[in-house]
Amino acid sequence: MFDEYLARRYRTTTRPKKEHYLVKDSAAIVGIGATEFSKDSGRSELQMVCEAVKAAVDDAGLQMEEIDGFVRFEMDYTDEMHICSSLGIPKLTYFAECGWGGGASCSTIVHAAAAIAAGVAECIVCYRGMNEASGRRYGRIPGTPSIMTAPRDHFGSILPFGHCTPPGWVAMFASRYLHEFDATAEDLAWVSVVCREHANRNPNAIFYDRPLTVQECVEARMIIEPLRLYDCCVDTDGAVAIIVASAEKAKKLKQKPAYIVGATQGNATEGELMTSYYRPVISGLPEAWYTGQELWRVTGAIPSDVNVAQFYDAFSPLIPMQLEEYGFCDRGKGMDFCRGGDRIRLGGELPCNTSGSHLSEAYLHGMNLIAEAVRQIRGTSTAQVKNAELSLVTGGLGIPTSAILLRN
Amino acid sequence: MVKLIEGIPIMRPYIDLDNQGYWDAVKNHKLVLQYCTKCNRFIHPPRPMCPTCRSQDTMEWKESSGKGILYSYVMFTSPKMAYPAYELPYAVVLVELEEGVRIVTNTHEIEPDEVQIGLPVEVMFEDLPDGQTVYRFKKREA
Numbered sequence: 001m002f003d004e005y006l007a008r009r010y011r012t013t014t015r016p017k018k019e020h021y022l023v024k025d026s027a028a029i030v031g032i033g034a035t036e037f038s039k040d041s042g043r044s045e046l047q048m049v050c051e052a053v054k055a056a057v058d059d060a061g062l063q064m065e066e067i068d069g070f071v072r073f074e075m076d077y078t079d080e081m082h083i084c085s086s087l088g089i090p091k092l093t094y095f096a097e098c099g100w101g102g103g104a105s106c107s108t109i110v111h112a113a114a115a116i117a118a119g120v121a122e123c124i125v126c127y128r129g130m131n132e133a134s135g136r137r138y139g140r141i142p143g144t145p146s147i148m149t150a151p152r153d154h155f156g157s158i159l160p161f162g163h164c165t166p167p168g169w170v171a172m173f174a175s176r177y178l179h180e181f182d183a184t185a186e187d188l189a190w191v192s193v194v195c196r197e198h199a200n201r202n203p204n205a206i207f208y209d210r211p212l213t214v215q216e217c218v219e220a221r222m223i224i225e226p227l228r229l230y231d232c233c234v235d236t237d238g239a240v241a242i243i244v245a246s247a248e249k250a251k252k253l254k255q256k257p258a259y260i261v262g263a264t265q266g267n268a269t270e271g272e273l274m275t276s277y278y279r280p281v282i283s284g285l286p287e288a289w290y291t292g293q294e295l296w297r298v299t300g301a302i303p304s305d306v307n308v309a310q311f312y313d314a315f316s317p318l319i320p321m322q323l324e325e326y327g328f329c330d331r332g333k334g335m336d337f338c339r340g341g342d343r344i345r346l347g348g349e350l351p352c353n354t355s356g357s358h359l360s361e362a363y364l365h366g367m368n369l370i371a372e373a374v375r376q377i378r379g380t381s382t383a384q385v386k387n388a389e390l391s392l393v394t395g396g397l398g399i400p401t402s403a404i405l406l407r408n
Numbered sequence: 409m410v411k412l413i414e415g416i417p418i419m420r421p422y423i424d425l426d427n428q429g430y431w432d433a434v435k436n437h438k439l440v441l442q443y444c445t446k447c448n449r450f451i452h453p454p455r456p457m458c459p460t461c462r463s464q465d466t467m468e469w470k471e472s473s474g475k476g477i478l479y480s481y482v483m484f485t486s487p488k489m490a491y492p493a494y495e496l497p498y499a500v501v502l503v504e505l506e507e508g509v510r511i512v513t514n515t516h517e518i519e520p521d522e523v524q525i526g527l528p529v530e531v532m533f534e535d536l537p538d539g540q541t542v543y544r545f546k547k548r549e550a
């Protein structure tokens with residue numbers, strides 16, 4: 001069942017004709033909006049989401065009444081009904097919900113772009129809003145008030161071993177990855193250091209004024225071995241909204257459109273929620289590989305065409321692993337790609353995570369990464385890649401995932 | 409390793425019709441694995457049918473040798489991210505059994521610095537005061 005993946009052989013390399021992949025260039029991201037990123041917002045998630053949507057509508061130069069669709073994350077405590085009631089959005093013709101935690105980030109764009117290409121709606125908001133730092137934390141440990149009850153699948157059979165939090169689930173993959181490819185904590189530290197360099201240029205980043213060295217990374221306290229403090233994302237209160245509109249409408253709006261060249265999702269067999277430990281190899285991310293292969297297939301682009309990338313980085317090992325799975329380097333070479341930082345920092349061959357991303361800007365489950373990819377296309381990033389034409393974003397890992405490719 | 413802290417209840421595994429045979433065996437101090445007699449293949453975690461031949465009537469529970477090697481591990485050292493019912497530090501390990509499948513488990517009487525990928529281990533069982541039976545893995549001679 002893993003032959004395709006292990007042999008790095010996708011089912012087809014045939015590019016779809018325009019009429020067979022309607023998403024391509026049919027829609028664009030026209031507006032981005034966010035609250036401040038903080039450790040304690042002091043207000044409700046619904047309020048923050050409304051603020052972010054309002055900011056995105058203003059950014060796009062739209063009227064609130066023009067919004068006719070919403071796509072939300074499955075595990076979110078706000079919903080389109082109450083958002084519309086708060087913002088006075090009169091009606092919707094499309095709403096959808098995307099599964100799998102952070103894997104949903106680019107999935108929201110897949111849904112929005114597909115709905116627009118199909119003519120179901122014209123102006124769709126994708127969003128995420130959370131008081132994750134001050135309030136309910138995702139995957140909070142059992143026994144605390146916000147208990148994550150044993151899920152009704154195999155995952156629920158391994159929580160009793162004390163394997164109960166996201167860093168632990170990912171650490172199991174990381175442990176094997178570092179072992180198989182002989183990587184050290186210092187190698188890994190470069191990932192966090194480069195993200196921090198980018199955050200140090202971004203006044204909206206939580207770690208804007210806090211530089212970070214390799215030394216600090218390797219000496220930081222252990223969260224769950226082998227992951228140390230700076231290998232983990234920064235819990236955040238905040239909200240981000242992204243507005244997708246038809247390409248036709250996009251041309252008439254305020255901002256330079258970030259056209260959606262491709263938006264794909266991927267699932268791979270023998271999956272378990274963040275704990276797919278039973279596959280032939282666990283030092284890779286098959287879902288990401290499938291998502292990437294499909295993205296290259298439908299867009300006709302190849303990895304070396306990409307000018308700038310925002311890789312989902314809830315934990316630092318996920319960046320080298322994705323560099324491999326999305327085809328930017330060979331299997332087992334992701335760590336080499338990151339070591340020293342030169343290839344992934346601004347000015348390098350593939351500047352990655354230019355806002356500081358989840359490790360250093362904010363952890364808004366991928367939506368702040370999409371906003372940064374849009375800024376790269378507009379030319380307004382604080383770590384701007386010159387003449388960025390193709391901008392990649394990826395979704396959460398260890399779960400069914402998603403990715404998008406934007407162009408100017 | 410894995411010392412329980414008294415007074416904090418331990419979460420119970422989720423048991424349904426598809427994995428009940430597995431947990432019933434654990435109760436009897438046996439580690440069993442799902443096996444397809446048509447494909448001669450072990451399957452874990454348990455599924456309602458064989459993912460290779462899609463049969464439902466060729467699946468049986470076969471006892472595992474209980475022997476394997478430590479394939480990967482994580483070490484919980486910080487209370488913030490750990491399970492409150494266990495004393496720190498504790499390891500959660502992924503054991504690759506001789507039958508070729510992997511299971512998630514804890515260690516028994518293995519010091520933290522001995523927890524290394526490649527360590528030969530074997531299964532042991534413990535009946536807990538709350539009535540449930542758990543399995544863990546201890547060192548074995550290679």
Ligand SMILES: [Zn+2]
Pocket residue numbers: 444445446447448449458459460461462463466
């Ligand atoms: Zn079979």
